Amino acid sequence: MSNRPITPLLDKVCCPADLKGLSDDQLKQVAHELRQEVVSAVSETGGHLGAGLGVVELTVALHAVFDTPRDKLIWDVSHQCYPHKILTGRRDRIRTLRQEGGLSGFCKRSESEYDAFGAGHSSTSISAALGYAVARDLGTAPEAGVGDAIAVIGDGSLSAGMAYEALNHAGHLGKRLIVILNDNEMSIAPPVGAMSRYLNRLYAGAPFQEFKSIAKGAIRHLPEPFQEGAKRAKDLVKQVTVGGTLFEELGFSYVGPVDGHDLDQLLAILRTVKTRATGPMLIHAITKKGKGYAPAETAPDCGHGVSKFDVATGVQKKAPANAPSYTKVFAEALIREARADRKVVAVTAAMPDGTGLNLFAERFPERIFDVGIAEQHAVTFSAGLAAGGQKPFCAIYSTFLQRGYDQIVHDVAIQRLPVRFAIDRAGLVGADGATHAGAFDTSFLANLPGMVVMAAADEAELVHMVATAVAHDEGPIAFRYPRGEGVGVELPEKGVPLEIGKGRIIQEGKRVALLSFGTRLKEVREAAQALSAEGIEPTIADARFAKPLDEDLILGLAREHEALITIEEGAIGGFGSHVAQLLAERGVFDHGLRFRSMVLPDTFIDHASAEAMYAEARLNAADIEAKVRDVLSGATAQAARRA
Incomplete structure (x- = not known):
């Protein structure tokens, strides 16, 4: 408690209504205390630090001016929402962020x-806010009613097509809608593309220190032009010498740029x-990610995601x-392959650091392409690279790859183009919770004709799967691997291509076969060791391939054992379902095989540690042991009845 900041004014704010009676100077003090509280809380819990610090003044201003929750405040991505949570009655729980319960x-x-509106991915806020605005005007909103709809979207999120689709529709409908462009020149990685350059040009003619005087000059003139509808923004643009022509052409009145850390400006506008x-209306606010906390301001990622800190x-x-991360193992394996094959190129969707491709970029800067937060484009761009004779590795988190599924089907799979999908963060990911869990990729990829789908059981297998993907030119291929450290196995000096569609026997046993797909193999081994002490010696196999x-x-395991259990860290409809289909088609169940499939449960699992999430999913070693005992006891009882 002694390390917590002294926050006398913030202590009096239990909900946004408490901000209404404060003077502007008091609101500035609230913002100062709020920033200290965010730093203090995240130092204890870890989490997204820089994004929240960058919107402290904006959060205070929005809640002080608008009437939330009747006015709907929608945060794009929403990893910047910690200040918002503190001001909306959750301060007493802020030190439980991202923890179980x-x-x-x-x-x-x-x-x-x-x-x-819930969010864990980017570029959804304008669409959602427009939906609220239309519901309001149709009179079909909930009984409490909907007032204003306000979307806060970062500049990095404007690299995604969905944001433009929403801007285009909103401009066409002409509804009262407020979009705040939080322009901090920093998403998770430095922003890329023409939009970033355009936003830079909007204020390139005026140094940042001049914004305050320019904006204040504009504020004095705001009421009159605002009465003239669409003309107001053009008048303002002339006065501040810069303008949002693109946004105006899309049908938005544009105000900005304004200093997003100056409460005088924000409150007046x-x-x-x-x-x-x-x-x-679009308000263009310039902010600094990590603002007010020097270690975050100077960090390469501006404190995007941090663990507990001093x-x-x-x-x-x-x-x-204890072992290198899977992400690093992938990156280093890809670099080795790229040294030997000049056709190997890499594609990322605004996640060079998260996917390890920042290491690839250091070695081969001309052979890596960061397309921004645009997974759909990343997939089709990779398809074009493959059609052009390159060997593209499209490295995207499992949860983000979902956004490119239509492109995977139409632009890659149907055309049998050899795009290599490196699927990071497969399985449950811990504190980021359901929005970032990699639960569905096996299910949605393995049903595509011609798609090869692999899962690495450990970091050595991942090295071999990178080599397999390089060598595979007959169509698309994907390999998945989890977040975090490997299991500590010795890494090969060079990857060796695997035979497509061939698994491996890890341990010979009897009665029951455990067929693992992915990194649950470690838990399978632990379960088998415990069962052996009871006289049950399972056979262990690593499938390697779901497609x-x-x-x-598989048929050999089915013939030679009373029971067969598949284990995977993915949703129903994945590896186990494909195995069951094979067994059914071959009539294996007619001969009494007892088959079980251990998958993620049919629910979205809330944030907790990865270990706790897997315990809830019942995919830990103890759960595998229990499943084996249950299946074998059932087989014994069935045999007794037959006798």
Whole structure:
């Protein structure tokens, strides 16, 4: 408690209504205390630090001016929502962020009425806010009613097509809608593309220190032009010498740029917008990610995602790694392959660091392409590279790859183009919760004709799967691997291509066969060791491939054992379902085989540690042991009845 900041004004704010009676100077003090509280809380829990610090003043201003929760405040991605949570009655739980049973690290509708729309991915806020605005005008909103709809979207999120689809529709409808562009020149990685350059040009003619005087000059003139509808933005643009021509052409009135850390500017503009705006309005606010906390401001990623840290120094308290991470193993394996094959290129969707491709970029800067937050484009761009004779590795988190599924089907699979999909964060990921869980990729990829789907059981297998993908030119191929450290096996100096569709026997046993797909193999081994002490010695096999299946291996296991259990860290409809289909088609069940499939449960699992999430999913070693005992006891009872 002694390390917590002194926050006398913030202590009096239990909900946004408490901000209404404060003077502007008091609101500035609230913002100062709020920033200290965010730093203090995240130092204890870890999480997304820089994004929230960058919107402290904006959060205070929005809640002070608008009437939330009637006015719907929608945060794009929502990893910047910690200040919002503190001001909306959740301060007493803010030190439970991202912990089991605690607050989500993102906005979550079931958590608070102030969380108007849940989000863990980017570029959805404008679409959702427009939906609220239309529901309001149709009179079909909930009984409490909907006032204004306000979307706060970062500049990095404007690299995704969905944001433009929403801007285009909103401009066409002409509804009263407020979009705040939080322009901090920093998403998770430095922003890329023409939109980033365009936003830079909007204020390139005026140094940042001049914004304050320019914006204040504009504020004095806001009421009159605002009465003139669409003309107001053009008048303002002339006065500040820069303009949002693109946004105006899309049908938005544009105000900006404004200093997103100057409450005088923010309050004056938001108050005017609230009372005078009639149609779609875009406010362009310049902010600094990590603002007000030097270690975050100077970090390469501006403190995007941090573990627990020391407030005084910013030094993070990370446990030493026992083995290299899967992400690093993938990156280093890909670099080795790229040295030997000039056709190997890499594609990422705004996640070079998260996918390890920042290491690839250091070695081959001309052979890596960061397309921004645009997974759909990343997939089809990779398809074009493959059609052009290159060997593209499209490295995307499992949860984000979902956004490119239509492109995987039409632009890759139907055309049998050899795009290599490196699927990071497969399985449950811990504190980021359901929005980031990699639960569905096996299910949605393995049903595509011609698609090869692999899962690495350990980091050595991952090296071999990278080599397999390089060598595979007959069509698309994917390999999945989890977040975090490997299991500590010795890494090969060079990857060796695997035979497509062939698994391996790890341990010969009897009665029951455990067929693992992916990194649950470690838990399978632990379960088998415990069972052996009871006289049950399972056979262990590593499938390696969900598509194509190793039919000889699977049918052999079925013939030679009373029971067969598949284990995977994916949703129903994946590896186990394909095995069951094979067994049914071959009539194996007619001969009494007892088959079980252990998969993720049919629910979205809330944030907790990865270990706790897998315990809830019942995919740990103890759960595998229990499944074996249950299946074998059933087989014994069945045999007794037959006798």
